[in-house]
Structure formats: C-alpha cells, structure tokens
Amino acid sequence: MTRSKYLASLTDEKRRQLERRLHDRQTKLCFICDEVIDLVLHKGEIDIDHIDPLAKDGLDAENNFALTHSSCNRSKGTSNLEVARRLAEFERLQEQARQAGKRGANLGDVLERHGGSKAQLRIRSKNGNAEFSLSEVGLNEIRRVPLLQDKLSGMQSFFTSLPLEYLHHDDRINPRSIGSNIRGLIEEFRDSRPQLHVALAWWEASEDDAGEIKVFDGQHKAAAQILLGVRELPVRIFVTPDTNVLLQANTNAGGKLRQVAFDTAVMRHLGSTLYAERVNQFRNLRGLSDNDYSFSEQDLVRFFRGEQREMKRYIVDAQRDAVMRAPANSLVEFVEWAGKGANRPLSYTAIERSFFKEFLYKEALDSSIDQELEQGTNPRQLERKQLICIMNLFAEVFFIGKWDPEIGGRRIENRLRDGDTIQQSHLRAWRVAREEVLANLLRWLRLVIENYFAYTGQMYHNDRLLHQQLPDSLWDRMRNFLTNISSLPCWIDRDFSGSIFGPKRNLDFWERVFRTGKTPDGTQVLAQPLDLSQLIVPREGNSKGRHELTNSA
Ligand SMILES: [Zn+2]
Structure with missing residues (x-):
C-alpha cells in the first residue's frame, strides 16, 4: 500500500468519517472484489488505498481513494486498484466458466457479462460499399464503409467499429480460453496505450438476411478493453467468407x-x-x-x-519441443509418445527425466533471444544443438540398427526366461531404455562433462553445461563412455531377466549398482563399480570415430 501524507494527517475520527463516505460512495462494496464491506464486522481489516497509485502521479486526495478489504488489497498483485478490480471481475468469470465445465472464460463470457452478443446485423453490399445500420442500439442512420477485396483470395472485408451488442465470440475458429496474461493487457490499456491490431471477425447472413458478427482473433485485447469499460471496438469483418479457409489461415498465421x-x-x-x-x-x-x-x-x-x-x-517447453521435433534428432524414432509401448523402447517420460532433466536449463536467460545467433553461439541454440547431438550419440550406440521393431519389447524378459532367443543388441537396447537406468546413465554422462571442465581448469556453469560449445575431445570422451557402457555384460545377461530386470526398480537401485557394482541387497551386477577414468578412454574393439557436430540441428 502506498504511503499517503493525507491519510497520515487524519485523526482517528476524521479517518472513520472518510471510511464512511467512501463506503457510501461504493454502495458498501469492496472496490476490488465487489463484495460487501461491513464497517463493524470487518473493522481492522479494511484498507483505504489510492485508485491511481502515487507512483504513477495519482492524487493524494479523497476522490482518488477507495475502500477495500485488506486481504483483497494485499493479494491484488498490481499497483493499480482499477486493474485489480477488473482482474477480480475476470476471476469471477473464470470461476463461473470452470464451474460450467469449461476450461476457462473466453470473449463470449466477457461480452455476455457486459451486455454484448445480443444483436444480429444486416449487411448490404452496394456500389463497393458495405451498408448497415445499428438500429438495435438506436442508431438508425445508414453507415457506408468501403468493401475491400483481398487481391489473391478474393475475400471481401471492411473495417468499422461496433458496439458490444453486435459482437459474438467464435469458439470454433478460436477455441482457446483467455489466459491470465490478460493482466498485462489490462494494465497496458489502462495506461492509455492504444490497441495496435484490430480484432478480426466474419459475418454471414443466416435467416432473414441477418447474421452474427463472429470475432475469431484478438479476443484478449477485446476482453481487456471491455473489462475496462469500453463499449465499442474496432473490428475487421470478412463478408461471407469460407470459414474453413479463415480457420486454416488463422492457424497458419500463428x-x-x-x-x-x-x-x-x-x-x-x-x-x-x-x-x-x-x-x-x-x-x-x-x-x-x-x-x-x-x-x-x-x-x-x-x-x-x-x-x-x-x-x-x-x-522450457518450447525448447523441449524444438529438440524433439528437430529432423536431425534420430533418437525420436525410438520414442513412444504415450507411455511405454511395445514397439519402441523409450518412453517420452524417460526422455524428460534423463536428457532434459540433466541438460536443459530451466530458468529464464537474461541475454537477448537473438544474441550471437548468427555466430552460432546463442546459448539456447547451442543447448538444442548439443542436446540433439547427445541424443544422436545414444541412438547410434544403443538403438540404430540394434533395436528391432519386429521383436518389440512386449514381455521380453518373460520370453527370455521361457528360453526364447533374443538378439543381444535388441535386449541391450530394451534394458538401457528403462527409465531408471537411463536417468542414471545421463547423470554419469553429465559427470563426464563436469570432470572434463574440472580437469582442464575451465569455469563452467553447473546448470548450463550445454550453453557453451563442448570441444571435440570432450565429445570423444562421451562417445567412449557410452560405448564402454554398452559393452557391460549385464545388458545381455539372460540370468538377470528375473532378478535384476524383472521387477520395476527405482532410481536409487541403479545409482547403487553403478556406484558399487551391487544391488542394495548385495547381488553382484557389474564386475566392478563404474570407474569414470577408465570409461572415458577407448578400449579395444570400440570404434574411435569422432563425433561430428552437425549444423543441421
Ligand atoms: Zn474485497
């Protein structure tokens, strides 16, 4: 709450009088939440605050004061009471929409609450103009606006400004609900910044030559302004368009x-x-x-x-998306998108809990998004590129040409116990892809990188390992590490199908196996604990091909 010299100067009695005057002026309702303020029952829990904050040149005077519940004022999360009030109103709409089983409120709900979406419009096309009249709101003059023809699509549209009564929300082309980011827009419009892009709508006569103006784009801006009391909005209206073309165009545009x-x-x-x-x-x-x-x-x-x-x-989602949709990512074809299916060894969750957990930076960067983009050393760009390289390395060592989709993974450990012959490389791929194994392997791979930097005396940011270009010699170590891991006998040991790989295991189980060579109950799985210094050097029989960083990522 802003400090007020005026309020500080008031005696207790004067302050109570002011409270009562504001209380009357607000018809006994809290300025923010619109619920009753009871001067007796809420005593001590009532705030007087500036509507326009002092910091934004609001006046320290009675006509700039409002009465609120203290809790409403504390939780408003904005410096401006007017904005807080609009947001509270929007919250109520959200709540109603959710109770009605919808994901959230949309422009239609906001319009309805503010007396919109009541009327249909008749439009006549004449002499290159769109003609219409707003008689439902008492404006009987004929308006004429030039009809513009889009050169290539041939679609016709016109620009105008319409009262809310004539605006309807199109939830087919725009099925999304309004997000909480509407706050930013309310603040922006409240601070007198103009609307830059007008809302888009379409019209088609249904019965009786009249039709609804359906707004399909710009609902956040429209809603923000309506919440601020605007009763009429500028809009571009497509006249009898093919709405499927509009839908496609709108999707493509975004x-x-x-x-x-x-x-x-x-x-x-x-x-x-x-x-x-x-x-x-x-x-x-x-x-x-x-x-x-x-x-x-x-x-x-x-x-x-x-x-x-x-x-x-x-x-972070955008980054994950980009990594998983990159054509250069060859691990993707081994990933089952919903749960762990039988034809592909990896689950998407396993990817999240291994590759992304260890190597994706989860905080927001303070460097500009296009920083060093052209030089190829933009941190997010490097992160994507090198994550894909790591995934490709995994794909190459464990999956490509090794995993046989024909055999799949269904009941594979059972089949082993029943005496089926399963290709060793296939079995290895299946076992390594287990979420708890993969997660631990990625931890170790991370250690390979950290150790490299520590030994070469380089500074590195622990959470941002991939935000710098990893040197070729480190890629060699990572490749050696994975290749050596793949040659561990446990991945192809038939006797482990019941004991080690039969039941579901947790992270700690494999953490222990890698660190000590044994399971928590003492069963020997590895001949010896994993030893990083041995695992990063090439061994006989392992390919020594250098990993190449592709630019296509
Ligand atoms: Zn309140």
Whole structure:
C-alpha cells in the first residue's frame, strides 16, 4: 500500500468519517472484489488505498481513494486498484466458466457479462460499399464503409467499429480460453496505450438476411478493453467468407508462416504455441516489429508477472519441443509418445527425466533471444544443438540398427526366461531404455562433462553445461563412455531377466549398482563399480570415430 501524507494527517475520527463516505460512495462494496464491506464486522481489516497509485502521479486526495478489504488489497498483485478490480471481475468469470465445465472464460463470457452478443446485423453490399445500420442500439442512420477485396483470395472485408451488442465470440475458429496474461493487457490499456491490431471477425447472413458478427482473433485485447469499460471496438469483418479457409489461415498465421519468415532456429525455439503467443503479445504491447528478438527470456517473465512460473515453463517447453521435433534428432524414432509401448523402447517420460532433466536449463536467460545467433553461439541454440547431438550419440550406440521393431519389447524378459532367443543388441537396447537406468546413465554422462571442465581448469556453469560449445575431445570422451557402457555384460545377461530386470526398480537401485557394482541387497551386477577414468578412454574393439557436430540441428 502506498504511503499517503493525507491519510497520515487524519485523526482517528476524521479517518472513520472518510471510511464512511467512501463506503457510501461504493454502495458498501469492496472496490476490488465487489463484495460487501461491513464497517463493524470487518473493522481492522479494511484498507483505504489510492485508485491511481502515487507512483504513477495519482492524487493524494479523497476522490482518488477507495475502500477495500485488506486481504483483497494485499493479494491484488498490481499497483493499480482499477486493474485489480477488473482482474477480480475476470476471476469471477473464470470461476463461473470452470464451474460450467469449461476450461476457462473466453470473449463470449466477457461480452455476455457486459451486455454484448445480443444483436444480429444486416449487411448490404452496394456500389463497393458495405451498408448497415445499428438500429438495435438506436442508431438508425445508414453507415457506408468501403468493401475491400483481398487481391489473391478474393475475400471481401471492411473495417468499422461496433458496439458490444453486435459482437459474438467464435469458439470454433478460436477455441482457446483467455489466459491470465490478460493482466498485462489490462494494465497496458489502462495506461492509455492504444490497441495496435484490430480484432478480426466474419459475418454471414443466416435467416432473414441477418447474421452474427463472429470475432475469431484478438479476443484478449477485446476482453481487456471491455473489462475496462469500453463499449465499442474496432473490428475487421470478412463478408461471407469460407470459414474453413479463415480457420486454416488463422492457424497458419500463428504457426508455420511466421516460422518461414524468420530464422528457423529461432522459430523452433518458439515452437510451443503458448510461448509464441506471449512473445507476440509482448511485441504488440511494446510496439516491436514481428521479427524483433532483441529482448530476453527474463524480460518476458518480468512482463507477464502474473504468471511467472508458467512463463518459465513455456520457455522450457518450447525448447523441449524444438529438440524433439528437430529432423536431425534420430533418437525420436525410438520414442513412444504415450507411455511405454511395445514397439519402441523409450518412453517420452524417460526422455524428460534423463536428457532434459540433466541438460536443459530451466530458468529464464537474461541475454537477448537473438544474441550471437548468427555466430552460432546463442546459448539456447547451442543447448538444442548439443542436446540433439547427445541424443544422436545414444541412438547410434544403443538403438540404430540394434533395436528391432519386429521383436518389440512386449514381455521380453518373460520370453527370455521361457528360453526364447533374443538378439543381444535388441535386449541391450530394451534394458538401457528403462527409465531408471537411463536417468542414471545421463547423470554419469553429465559427470563426464563436469570432470572434463574440472580437469582442464575451465569455469563452467553447473546448470548450463550445454550453453557453451563442448570441444571435440570432450565429445570423444562421451562417445567412449557410452560405448564402454554398452559393452557391460549385464545388458545381455539372460540370468538377470528375473532378478535384476524383472521387477520395476527405482532410481536409487541403479545409482547403487553403478556406484558399487551391487544391488542394495548385495547381488553382484557389474564386475566392478563404474570407474569414470577408465570409461572415458577407448578400449579395444570400440570404434574411435569422432563425433561430428552437425549444423543441421
Ligand atoms: Zn474485497
């Protein structure tokens, strides 16, 4: 709460009088949550605060004060009471929507609450103009607006501004609900920054030549302004379009087209839709151009401060997406996407809990997103590229040409016990792919990298190992390590099918096996504990091919 000289100067009696006046002015309701404030029952739990904060040149005077529950004021998470009030209103809409079984509120809910979505519009096309009249809201004059024809698609549209009564939400083309990032927009519009992109809508006459104006793009901006009391919004309206074409165009615009328009490496980084949405929104509100990447992940996290944790997750999600969808990633074809299926040895969860757990930096970076992109030393770019290299190394050592999809993995340990012959390389692939084994192997691989830096006396950031280019000699060590691991007899030992690989094991089980050579109950699995210094040197029979960093990642 902002410190007020005015309030501090009041006597107790004067302050109580002020409370009562505000209480009357607000018809006894809390300025933020719109619930009743009881001057007796809530005594001591009532705040007087500035509507426009002093820090933003708000006046320290009675007409800039409002009465709130103390708890509402504390939890508002914004400096501005007006914004807090709008957010509280939106929260109530969210809650109602969820209770009605929806994922969240959308523009339709906001419109409905504010008296919108009531009327249909009649539009006549005449002499290159769209003609219409807003008689449902008492505006009977005929409006004429030029109809514009899109040269290549032939679609016709016009720009106008319409009262809420005529606006409807299109939840087919835009099925998403409104995210908590609406906070940023409310603050931005509240601070008198203009709307840069108008909402998009379409119209088609249904019965009686009248039809609804269906808004399919720009719902966050529209909702934010409506919550702030705006009663009329600018909109571009497509007239009797093929809505499937619109749907496709809208999907492409948010997806692959932007990717073509800019460095593919960056666009993969933005692969996660949610992340891309936030980035676009950030740009819109900052007035940045479509291919401006001069801001940092930290800037985004700070900007969407109502959803910092989510924002960080979007950033990491986008990175994961990019790694898993990269054409250069050859491990992907061994990954079962939902659970652990029978035809592919790896589960996606196993990938998350091994490769991504050890090597993906989970915090937001403070360097600009396009930093050193052209030189190829951008930290996220390096992270992606080298993660893919590590995955490819695994694929090469354990899976490619070794895993036989025809044999699969169903009941494989049982079949062994029943006396089936299973190819050794296939069995190895299956066993190494177990989540608890893989997770421990990746821990050890991480050790290979850390030890290298320690021995060569280099500084390194423990959580950001892949944000620098790993030298070739280190890649050689990693390759040696994996190749040596693959030659351990335990992966192909038939006798272990019941004891070691039969039941599900946890992380600690294999941590112990690798560290001591034995299981927690003392069964010998390895001839000796894993020894890093031996495992990183090539042994007879192992291929010594140098791993090449491909640029295609
Ligand atoms: Zn309240």
